[in-house]
Amino acid sequence: MVQSITIRRPDDMHLHLRDDAVLRTVLPYSARQFGRAIVMPNLKPPVTTVSAGRAYRERILEALPRGTSFEPLMTCYLCDNTDPAEIRTGFEERVFTAVKLYPAGATTHSEYGVTAIDRVANVLDVMQGLGMPLLIHGESTDPGVDVFDREAAFIDCTLAPLLEKFPALKVVLEHITTEQAADFVYADTSGRLAATITPQHLLFNRNAMFTGGLRPHYYCLPVLKREQHRLALRRVATSGSRSFFLGTDSAPHERGAKEAACGCAGIFSAPTALEAYLTVFDQEHALDHFEAFASENGRLFYGLPPNEGTVTLTRERNEAPRKVALGDGKSIETFMGDGELPWRLVDHPNV
Numbered sequence: 001m002v003q004s005i006t007i008r009r010p011d012d013m014h015l016h017l018r019d020d021a022v023l024r025t026v027l028p029y030s031a032r033q034f035g036r037a038i039v040m041p042n043l044k045p046p047v048t049t050v051s052a053g054r055a056y057r058e059r060i061l062e063a064l065p066r067g068t069s070f071e072p073l074m075t076c077y078l079c080d081n082t083d084p085a086e087i088r089t090g091f092e093e094r095v096f097t098a099v100k101l102y103p104a105g106a107t108t109h110s111e112y113g114v115t116a117i118d119r120v121a122n123v124l125d126v127m128q129g130l131g132m133p134l135l136i137h138g139e140s141t142d143p144g145v146d147v148f149d150r151e152a153a154f155i156d157c158t159l160a161p162l163l164e165k166f167p168a169l170k171v172v173l174e175h176i177t178t179e180q181a182a183d184f185v186y187a188d189t190s191g192r193l194a195a196t197i198t199p200q201h202l203l204f205n206r207n208a209m210f211t212g213g214l215r216p217h218y219y220c221l222p223v224l225k226r227e228q229h230r231l232a233l234r235r236v237a238t239s240g241s242r243s244f245f246l247g248t249d250s251a252p253h254e255r256g257a258k259e260a261a262c263g264c265a266g267i268f269s270a271p272t273a274l275e276a277y278l279t280v281f282d283q284e285h286a287l288d289h290f291e292a293f294a295s296e297n298g299r300l301f302y303g304l305p306p307n308e309g310t311v312t313l314t315r316e317r318n319e320a321p322r323k324v325a326l327g328d329g330k331s332i333e334t335f336m337g338d339g340e341l342p343w344r345l346v347d348h349p350n351v
Contacts, residue, residue, distance in 0.1 A: 002287055004314045009307040010274065010294035012037040014135075014174055014196045014247030016266070017060060017072075019043055024063045025326055026252045029270035031070035033345055035307035036299075038135070038247070039072045041100055042109040046077035050090040057095070069309075073097040073302075075135060079112050080119040084126040091132050097302065098133040098172075099123070103141045103154075107221040108251070108265055110137070117162055124162075128169040133302065135172045138181065139222055148206075151222055152180040159184075163193065172301070175249045177201050177222040179232035185243050186236050194301045196247025197237050199276035200267050200335060205230045216258045217333045220251065221265040237293060238286035245298035248273045252332045255323065269335035272320045275343040276336060278313055282343070311345060318344040 012030060015037040017023050030037055039060065041047035047056055053074040060072040076087060076096045090096035101120075102113035114120055127134055138159060139150040155173075163171065173181060173195045185195040198220075206224040209215050218224065237244050250273060251266030258264055269276065274294070281290040299306065322337035 002315070004312060005278065005287060005290065006310050006312040007291040008295040009033075009035040009309045009311055010246060011035055011298050011304075011307065012248050012250070012273070013172070013245055013298040013302075014038055014040070014198075014249045015270075016040045016042070016249070016251040018252055019056070019059065021326060022252055022332075023059065025324060026250075026268065026270055026332070027060065027063050028065050028068070029324075030250065031064055031068045033274050033311055034070065035309070036071040036073055036304070038098065039074055041075045041077040042102065044109055046109065046112050047074070048077050048079060048082065048112075049086060050093065050095050053090060053095045075100045077102070077112065078114055078120055078123065080115055082120060082123050084123045087123055087132070088126055088130065091130050096132075098135050099127060100135045100137075102137045103139060105141045106137050106139045117158060121165075124166050124169055128166050131170060131303075133170040133172055135174055138173045138176070147223060148225060151176070151178045155180055155184050168192070170301070172196060175201065175222060175247060176233065177225050178229045182232040182236045186239075186241060188243065194243045194245065194297070196249070196298075197233055197244060198247065198249045198267075199269050199273055199280070200224065201230065201233055202237060202280045203276060216263045217267065217335075219258070219263060219265055220249070220267045234280060234284055238281055238284040238289055240289045240292065242292070242297045242300065244293065245301065246277060246294045247298070254326060254330050255333055256330070258333065267335050268324070268332050271324065271334050272336045272341060274311070274345050275313060275318055275341045278343045279341055313343045313345050315342060316344050317342065
């Protein structure tokens with residue numbers, strides 16, 4: 001039995017860092033293990049301009065622990081009225097790595113999002129000419145579609161036509177949760193379609209939200225699905241396919257905002273992410289594919305160089321911190337903080 005594993009320093013291809021005090025609190029947990037991260041733009045107000053993207057990047061860099069090497073890769077929040085020239089400028093000036101499409105009303109802070117693909121066609125046309133990736137929260141917002149069917153409906157009604165209309169556009173279907181999404185991406189042979197997968201969707205099905213009562217800290221969007229979908233995600237994640245890569249979707253919310261009458265969607269997985277992913281690959285007897293999923297597939301899709309350095313994880317009992325303090329009696333609950341993992345990331349100098 002393998003007792004330790006060393007891989008090239010990985011990247012998190014889907015990360016929420018928030019801002020201000022939350023940013024300063026959560027950033028070190030990602031920076032201790034990841035060399036880079038694709039940073040989501042759904043702040044309030046969202047990051048919609050080059051100047052806003054540049055300023056947010058500077059705030060992230062200023063919040064890093066001293067001596068930390070970590071590169072935030074910024075994204076632009078796509079709106080119905082986004083100027084294609086702003087996207088071109090942001091990409092050419094290396095401020096924006098990608099553009100994020102939130103269907104309006106689909107998730108946290110998505111109220112400024114896209115109401116119809118036709119309204120952003122000019123932006124998508126510019127992006128495919130630049131080779132700039134479009135990152136999609138792939139859920140239908142049709143109120144007639146069941147919450148557990150929204151991803152499958154989005155693929156049929158929106159994603160498939162979009163890929164046909166923009167044949168050179170690079171697309172990442174973010175945080176996939178269903179067998180339909182896994183099979184759709186796995187079957188693509190163009191090399192321009194990829195998907196990120198979160199640790200929670202690999203480890204848990206929707207029962208986790210209701211075991212022993214309502215469990216708000218297992219609530220995220222897209223929501224956890226049936227067991228058949230979890231197994232499909234594990235199959236493609238550990239398959240060795242280059243179309244799938246690590247994206248935690250780590251999304252911190254203050255505990256009171258989660259345990260509320262209308263609780264926030266999001267799971268804060270940064271403190272335990274790499275150990276959680278490795279647990280899945282270990283269980284699936286696929287340790288030989290872990291480095292590609294964590295460190296290679298994402299950077300190759302984005303055209304990034306390899307990170308310098310490595311990280312090592314050892315097989316040992318690991319009780320995750322239950323919460324992270326924000327001050328003033330407030331805290332953020334940690335993913336897997338109510339259990340333990342069989343792997344531990346060694347040498348955490350920044351936390």
